[in-house]
Every structure is written in structure tokens, then in C-alpha cells.
Amino acid sequence: TRSTRPQRLLRAVQQKAIKGDPQSVISAIDYFCRHSEWAMNVGDEKGSILDSVVCEVCPTTALELGTYCGYSTVRIARLLPPGTKLITLEFNPAFAAVARQVIEYAGLQNKVCLVEGASGDLIPKMCQMFGIKTFDFVFIDHWKDRYLPDIKLLEECQLLRKGSILLADNVICPGTPEYLEYVRNSPHYESKYFKSHLEYTKVEDGLEKSVFLG
Numbered sequence: 001t002r003s004t005r006p007q008r009l010l011r012a013v014q015q016k017a018i019k020g021d022p023q024s025v026i027s028a029i030d031y032f033c034r035h036s037e038w039a040m041n042v043g044d045e046k047g048s049i050l051d052s053v054v055c056e057v058c059p060t061t062a063l064e065l066g067t068y069c070g071y072s073t074v075r076i077a078r079l080l081p082p083g084t085k086l087i088t089l090e091f092n093p094a095f096a097a098v099a100r101q102v103i104e105y106a107g108l109q110n111k112v113c114l115v116e117g118a119s120g121d122l123i124p125k126m127c128q129m130f131g132i133k134t135f136d137f138v139f140i141d142h143w144k145d146r147y148l149p150d151i152k153l154l155e156e157c158q159l160l161r162k163g164s165i166l167l168a169d170n171v172i173c174p175g176t177p178e179y180l181e182y183v184r185n186s187p188h189y190e191s192k193y194f195k196s197h198l199e200y201t202k203v204e205d206g207l208e209k210s211v212f213l214g
């Protein structure tokens with residue numbers, strides 16, 4: 001049977017990147033997506049904005065919604081100091097299987113906990129599963145119609161604290177209008193838009209950074 005795009009992306013990592021070198025894994029995926037097959041990773045341009053926000057926040061607890069092939073997981077985990085954990089949620093078992101191998105190839109498996117399942121089911125279990133009280137940083141990059149219900153769930157489960165940072169991908173393309181309207185108009189958030197482009201294209205897209213005010 002034909003390989004899938006995530007499997008071909010993984011093969012490109014295994015053939016082009018250096019085991020244990022996260023930057024070479026990132027570069028191999030970006031090269032594959034520019035020169036072979038487009039894939040829905042956050043990409044190098046928005047990825048640089050993601051890096052700068054992660055470095056500014058220096059999270060001790062971080063959550064990613066939507067692992068896909070693990071590209072942004074590697075980008076985030078490579079910047080985390082030892083002893084911090086990145087929890088990443090993935091719904092699709094085939095994506096998760098590839099992501100585990102990409103994360104391991106980068107040598108970051110000790111900083112990442114990939115959990116398979118639906119965000120709506122897993123978010124309420126964060127405390128009992130990991131003893132997590134609150135998240136300092138959340139990267140939102142899963143199904144676009146889940147962004148709003150899932151941050152409301154994070155609020156309800158008291159997993160956000162005054163100063164928690166949310167960073168959402170694709171707020172223009174494919175777009176998350178209800179999420180944007182909420183974080184930009186709610187008195188509980190201070191929001192800022194980082195204009196960029198859809199990964200590996202000239203189409204406009206951007207990241208929305210929102211600080212939870214409590």
C-alpha cells in the first residue's frame with residue numbers, strides 16, 4: 001500500500017537529519033515541505049514567532065493541542081530547560097505514530113509526553129494524569145473548530161492562571177473566527193496578532209497570542 005504523507009515526511013527526517021539534533025530535524029521537515037510535499041506544520045516563518053514566544057515565556061508547564069508530525073513539538077521542546085514537560089495531544093493514531101518517531105529522532109522524548117485522544121476528553125484529565133495545576137503556555141494547532149471550546153474547557157478546569165499564554169496557529173487560514181472574536185473581546189484576555197504567512201506559501205496567515213488575565 002502507498003505510504004502516507006506523514007510517513008514520507010518521517011523518511012525525509014531519517015534520511016536527511018542528524019539523530020539527536022533537533023535543528024536538523026526542523027530543517028529536514030522544512031526542506032521536504034518546500035521542495036517535495038506541502039504539509040500542515042507551523043513552518044519556519046511562523047515557527048520563528050513560536051520560538052520567540054516560548055523563549056519569552058520560559059514555561060515550566062506547556063501544552064500543545066494538535067501534534068500532527070511533531071514539528072512544532074520539536075520546536076517547542078528544544079527550547080525548554082531540563083525538568084520541564086511538554087504535553088502534546090494528538091487525536092489521529094497515524095499522526096501520533098509518526099510524531100513519536102520524529103520526536104525520538106530529535107532526541108527530545110524525555111521532554112515530551114504525547115497523549116493520544118480527543119482534546120475534549122483529555123483536558124479534564126490533565127490534573128489526575130500529570131499532576132498539572134496550571135499551564136504557563138498553550139500552543140493551539142488542532143482542529144480549527146475546537147480552539148474555542150477547548151480554551152473554555154481549560155478555563156473551566158482551572159488549568160490557566162493569571163499570565164498564562166495561549167498562542168494559536170491559523171487564525172486567518174484556515175481561520176478560527178469564533179476563537180478570535182472571543183479572545184479579542186473577552187475581558188479575561190489581552191490579545192495580539194502576529195501577521196505571517198501560511199506555512200511554505202505566500203498566503204496570509206498569523207498567530208494570535210493571548211494572555212489570560214484571570
Ligand SMILES: O=C(NCCc1nnc(-c2ccc3[nH]cnc3c2)[nH]1)c1cc(-c2ccc(F)cc2)cc(O)c1O
Nearest residue numbers: 040066067068089090091117118119141142143173174
Ligand atoms: O488542520 C490543521 N491542523 C489540524 C491537524 C490536526 N492534527 N491533530 C489534530 C487534532 C484534532 C483534534 C484533537 N483532539 C485532540 N488532539 C487533537 C488533534 N488536528 C491545519 C490545516 C492547515 C491548512 C491550511 C490550508 C489548507 F488549504 C489546508 C490545510 C494549516 C495548518 O497549519 C493546520 O494546522
Ligand SMILES: [Mg+2]
Nearest residue numbers: 042141169170
Ligand atoms: Mg497549523
